[in-house]
Amino acid sequence: MAKSGYLREIDRLGRVVIPKQYRKEMNIPEEGGEVLLTCKNGVVTVSKSAETCIFCRSRRKLGDFKGRPVCAKCLDEIRYGSAEEEETE
């Protein structure tokens, strides 16, 4: 039985590019996202990892900001500004 899919070359650091079509289907961001790699019976599986905040990668108290996961702390910073912000003048 022939295997269907994409044939990809592994680079000298062991990296493989996940085809854009798959990233789109899995809703994985172009940069900064995470995937979960597992290996069982000689098969490596790439799965979407648990959702994390797009800013700080926290998994706690995730809310939604324009369709993207954002934690409660970062949502507060978006709404009210950061208390740690410094004046730049």
Ligand SMILES: [Zn+2]
């Ligand atoms: Zn956050």
